[in-house]
Every structure is written in C-alpha cells, then in structure tokens.
Amino acid sequence: MQRNYWPTKEWQSGDPEALGMDARKLAELEPVIRSGYGNINGTVIVRKGCIAYESYNNGYGPDDTHHVASVTKSVLSALIGIAVDAGFIKHADQKVLDFFPEYVPGAADGQIREITLRHLLTMTAPYPFEDWHEPLDKMCIQPDWVKYTLDMLGRQGEIGTFKYSTAGAHLLSGIITRSTGKSAREFANERLFSAIGMQEIPDYEMKSFGFEDLFGAEVRGWVRDPGGNSTGGWGLTLTPRDMARFGLLYLNRGFWDQTPIISEKWVKESTAMNDNHYGYLWWLREEGGVHAFMALGDGGNVLCCIPEKDLIVAIVSEFIVQPRDRLTLIKDHILPAVLD
Template sequence: MIDKKLTSNLHTIILNEYENTEGIVILEAGQIVFEEYFGNSNSKSKIHIASVTKSILSALIGIAIEKGYIKSTEEIVMGYFPEYTSISSNGVREKVTIQNLLTMTAPYSFNDWSEPLEAFCTSPDWIEFALQEMGQNGEIGTFKYSTASAHLLSAILTRVMGTSTREFANKFLFTQIGIDSINEYPMSSYGYDDLFGKRVKGWVHDPNNITTGGWGLTLTVREMARFGQLYLNNGFWNGKQIIPQDWIAKSISPNLNHYGYMWWLFENHGLDAFAAMGDGGNTICCVPQKKLVVAIASHFIPNPKDRWLLVKDHILPAIR
C-alpha cells in the first residue's frame, strides 16, 4: 500500500526540486496509485522520452530474436552492413557483436559521455558515421555509453524486417499492450528542434528513413508506465507473451557496469531496481520486490536532478 501522507508531499517536492517534470504515474501491482501533471501537460500529452527509447529498442531486439529474424546477440554487427566496403578494416570493428551494442561495450573513438552527437546527426549517412567511429579507440568490453550503438540496432532491425523499427514496434509491441500506434514524424529538416526539441512527434528517423534507435520517440506517461509494467510482468500482457521472459532476465541481470541490455541497474537497501532513463529526467523505474513502476516524463533542461533520487528518497519510503 502507498502512504497517502508521504505522497501528498510529492507535488511540492517535484515543483521545488524537479521543476521540468511534465507528468508522473506510479503503478503498484499494476494499478495507478498516484498520477499528476504539471504545466500544460495531461494524461493525453505525448512527450519526447529521449533515451528511454533505448530500452524500448532493447525489447524489440529481444522480440526479433525470439521470432527468428535475428539469430542471436553474438552475431557480428558488420555482417549486417556488407555494402560499406569503403570503411577499412581495423581488426576490432569486425569483432563487435549485437551484445556489445546492447550493453554499451562497443569501442568508439570518443571519451565516455562525450559522444559527438552533433557530427553524427549532421552527417548524411548516420550508419556510415557510426560504423566508421566503431573500433577506432578502446577495447571491446569496456563500457562507453553510445547513442550510435542504439541507432545501429535500429538499422539491423530494419534490414531483417524489411520495414521500419517504428512499424515493427507498432505491430509486435505497442498495440499488443494498449499503446496507440506511433506515427512517423515527417522530418522537414534535421535541426535541434526537429531532432530533440518540442517539435518532435511520433518517432523521428534519420536522413535515410531509419527510425532513431537512441531517442526521438514520444509517449504519454501512462504509456511509459505500461511498458514498465510489461517488464514487471516478465513480458506477459493479458496472458500473452509479448517479450521473451529469458530476454527480460538477461536485460536486467546484475553486472559490474550496472547496465543491462539498455536498462540501468540500481540497488537500494536490499531492493533491486532497473530503469530506462533519458535526458531531462525521463524515467521508467521498476522495483520488482515492491511491484512498483514509476514513470516520469520531463522536458529537456541542462543538468536536471537525478530522478532516481526522487524514487529512492521519496517514493520508495511511501510504499509499505
């Protein structure tokens, strides 16, 4: 049960410390026990969830493997892009696997958390840029957070399916759990507002119509919570297996990097949690022992306060 006295303080805490929050939904045992919106947002507002998109992409890869479109996570990435013959072999790139992309352990030339996103997004071919950068520095197996890795996974999905990642998600994930089909965002340009800002609607794609893998999806907060609940349900929805149960187990398995298959892993006083997290404070946090899902949508601001602190310090203590 949720302590109403403690949750009554959430409104003030969010306004004072997490001021860019658009909405929050808390599910306990699959039921909404707290829901609130801020500014002009409401339950129907579609909000750009930033890198939370990565965790959804991870689910899509698991579904594609279960359906036989992708053989396994051990497949070599370059095997999906044979036409990029102009990219010279460096002895490392050719060993990078789908597993490395999922766990952010592919080697890139940039320092961790310093990915050249502007250069990536302004290049005419995002796939070529990502492949060229891969293997230029570092070792396979070292954690290095990369949005380019997520985009390569989306490109792989597109190639094996012969359709866009967005369409694949609509058919095999979103509509299966009661989320409205996601529309394609008609890209007129590739400036900041079109890629990351408030103009974003539906799901963004690159100049070659590859659905963005690392960001660019808009959902309501309730839809975010539904996706989190699907993971708490071990991939089942209304008795139907949507995501393979073993994929979810692998996705959130503890490791030294505290990062699974595009899910962040946490621990708090014996409670394990896993979270999809994105810029601005977008979060889907799942705490299995408490049967808890916390979905938070936010608009982008630089250096927002970590939403895990909100969950850990204010929401978890309210669950009895």
C-alpha cells in the same frame, strides 16, 4: 505474476492504502515536485498493476506525449529481443557486419568484424571518442548515419570496455530495419505497442534535421534519420501512462495477459545486474537488497521498475540542462510510501 486485470485499453486507479501505499506520503509528492522539480510534466506511479498516484504539471495531461530522450533506448532493446524471438535476428552474439554485407572495413579495422549486437546492447563496443564525450552533433549532419557509425565502430579502445554511445543504439535501429524490413517505429507498432495498449506512433515526416527537429519541442512521433531509420538513442514520444505500460510488461517478465510479447529469457538477460550496472540498454541499480532497472533520458525522463516492490514510476520532463536527480525523488519520497 498474476494480475486481476491488464491496462490494455485503460488503466484502473486504486486506493493507495489498498495498493499498499501511504496516501499521506503520496499527497506530499505534489508540493515537492512543484518546489524542486519544476520541469516534471507528468508522474505516474503504478503499484500492484494499478495507478496509485498520477499528477500533471505545466499545462499537460494524461493524453499528452513527451519526448522521452534516451528512454527510447530501452524500447529499442525490447524490439531487438522481439526480433530475436521471431527469428529475424539469430541471437545477441550475431556479428554487426552480418546485417551490412555491403560495408567493407579497412584492413586495419579488424575489431569491427568481431563486434556483436550484445556489445552494442551493453555499451561495450569501442569508439574513437572519449567516454561521455560522444560527438552526436557530427552524426546528425551526416547523410548516412548508419555508415557514419560503422566508420567509428571498433576504432580505438577494446571490445568489452563500457563506453556509452547513442550512435551505437542507432545502429541497432538500423539492424531492426535491415532484418525485419520495417523501421523500428513500424515494428514497434506492430509487435509491441498495439499488443499492450500503447498509442500507435504516427509516421511523422522529417522536413529538416535541425536541433529542434531532432531534439527540441518540434519532436513528434518518432524521429528518423535521413535514411528512414527511427532514431535508436532518442526521439520517441510517449505518454507517461504508456511508459508505465512498457514497465509493467517488463515487470511481468515479458508477458501481457498470459501472452508472451518478449521472451522471459530476454527480459532476464536485459535486467541482470553486472559490474557495469548496465544491461541491454537498461540502467541497473541495487541498494539495500532492492534491485531496480531503469530507462533514463536527458532532462529527467525516467521509467523505474522495482520488481520486489511491484512498483513502477514513470516521469516525463521538459528538457533542461542538469535537472535534479529523479532517483533522489524516488528514493526519498516514493519508496518510503510503500507499506508492504
């Protein structure tokens, strides 16, 4: 997709009408957000590569970073793709245990030997917990999160059945560290963030590993485990503008200003619709012939990319339990503002 400019240094804002959006309907967004989505701290809508709408609430501004929770997973997916492109990882079907040769599974744990990166990326690896009841708190008190996850991996269930696991995403971060010699944070700063104009993520020292340190208002930079691995399933802090930059990279099939950052093949595989509606750590949705891929995080953090509309919606939110569905906001109040 040809662009007149790239927001590597700063974004351009455009007149909504010139970008094919109804300015009147966009103006109705602010009262809707304030009245029904009070924990939204920032919203950026990008159409045709320019910011068509931007608003901030609760005392935040465009330069403030926010803990985007599981949006982190989709960034990690990109890093795995970049590592494959660079030859640090052979391919998505490489066995997980290739990266942990010191780990010796028990004789009864045959399944773990067959689990690949693709299974972790698509959430189709088996674990011993019930679906959507992952004991993440147990992982967070372990001295070695990677070993804890390997000990769970392949237990019960069958390979190929969808089961959402944040620990599995963290294992992918461990694989980034093992294969590249850099943490996911370091690798992202070097190979992804700097290339598309995102802020460098600072090295934030983890002084303790309590709830607030790992999940709460104390989160800074990119959370890491006791072994120094960046958390793979959450813990990254971003501005909504930088979330939108990341979305724009995927909307342009991995290219940024004619430079391939992620292979087009990886982007296509990551966002191709399937029966689970889940790609390589991206949620997938198709409705009315419109395909969207999304990074979704607890509390209502959302990066929604709609290629057919050349549209990106980035929303950052304060964590609350059971926030109102952001997809309803997008469907009822943002998509109707698209004129062409």
